[in-house]
Amino acid sequence: MRGFFIGRFQPYHLGHHEVILDILEEVDELIIGIGSAQESHTIENPFTAGERILMISRALKDYRERIYIIPLEDIYRNSLWVSHVVSMVPPFDVVYSNNPLVVRLFKEAGYEVRNTRIINRVEFQGTEIRRRMICGDSWENLVPKEVAEVIKEIGGVERLREIASTDY
Ligand SMILES: Nc1ncnc2c1ncn2[C@@H]1O[C@H](COP(=O)(O)OP(=O)(O)OP(=O)(O)O)[C@@H](O)[C@H]1O
Numbered sequence: 387m388r389g390f391f392i393g394r395f396q397p398y399h400l401g402h403h404e405v406i407l408d409i410l411e412e413v414d415e416l417i418i419g420i421g422s423a424q425e426s427h428t429i430e431n432p433f434t435a436g437e438r439i440l441m442i443s444r445a446l447k448d449y450r451e452r453i454y455i456i457p458l459e460d461i462y463r464n465s466l467w468v469s470h471v472v473s474m475v476p477p478f479d480v481v482y483s484n485n486p487l488v489v490r491l492f493k494e495a496g497y498e499v500r501n502t503r504i505i506n507r508v509e510f511q512g513t514e515i516r517r518r519m520i521c522g523d524s525w526e527n528l529v530p531k532e533v534a535e536v537i538k539e540i541g542g543v544e545r546l547r548e549i550a551s552t553d554y
């Protein structure tokens with residue numbers, strides 16, 4: 387059985403990681419969709435699709451043979467979005483999500499959708515991690531260590547701070 391899970395992963399954090407490890411207990415293979423792949427260099431979406439691929443593939447290096455990481459651009463037409471996804475990824479049997487729009491669209495298209503656990507949503511949240519990066523608070527403990535390394539390699543914190551300081 388092959389599953390599908392999508393997120394923006396800005397950045398990939400321990401909440402995503404735990405959920406994906408749970409899913410990998412249930413499925414043979416998992417497609418991880420990198421949503422809003424066209425976005426980067428903004429406060430909500432600082433990292434490119436390629437940088438997010440690097441974070442996820444390094445954090446899940448032990449599962450490489452069972453995962454497909456596929457960037458998916460937004461199409462801004464919800465009624466066609468599932469077809470867009472299906473056209474870009476390997477066939478899958480089940481969708482894992484807690485995002486109400488994603489759940490609704492896949493259910494309407496006839497897919498089985500399973501909910502995932504919510505893990506320490508206060509801290510394991512992209513918005514909170516990006517806030518900490520901008521403010522200089524510690525964030526490294528909220529992401530897999532491989533992700534912290536990638537963010538350091540690409541100068542991610544400096545990028546986010548510079549973007550956030552733009553005031554015109
Ligand atoms: N702490 C968490 N525990 C379980 N699932 C999570 C957690 N955080 C996010 N998810 C799930 O991961 C998927 C992708 O989420 P996303 O990439 O938007 O992360 P996020 O932390 O919600 O980011 P942001 O705050 O930037 O919106 C969503 O379905 C979301 O419900």
Ligand SMILES: NC(=O)c1ccc[n+]([C@@H]2O[C@H](COP(=O)(O)O)[C@@H](O)[C@H]2O)c1
Nearest residue numbers: 393394421422460461462463464467485
């Ligand atoms: N019409 C569309 O392009 C469409 C519809 C539903 C979800 N999505 C994308 O799926 C992803 C869902 O992930 P999040 O749970 O991180 O929001 C986002 O990147 C979102 O933009 C896109």
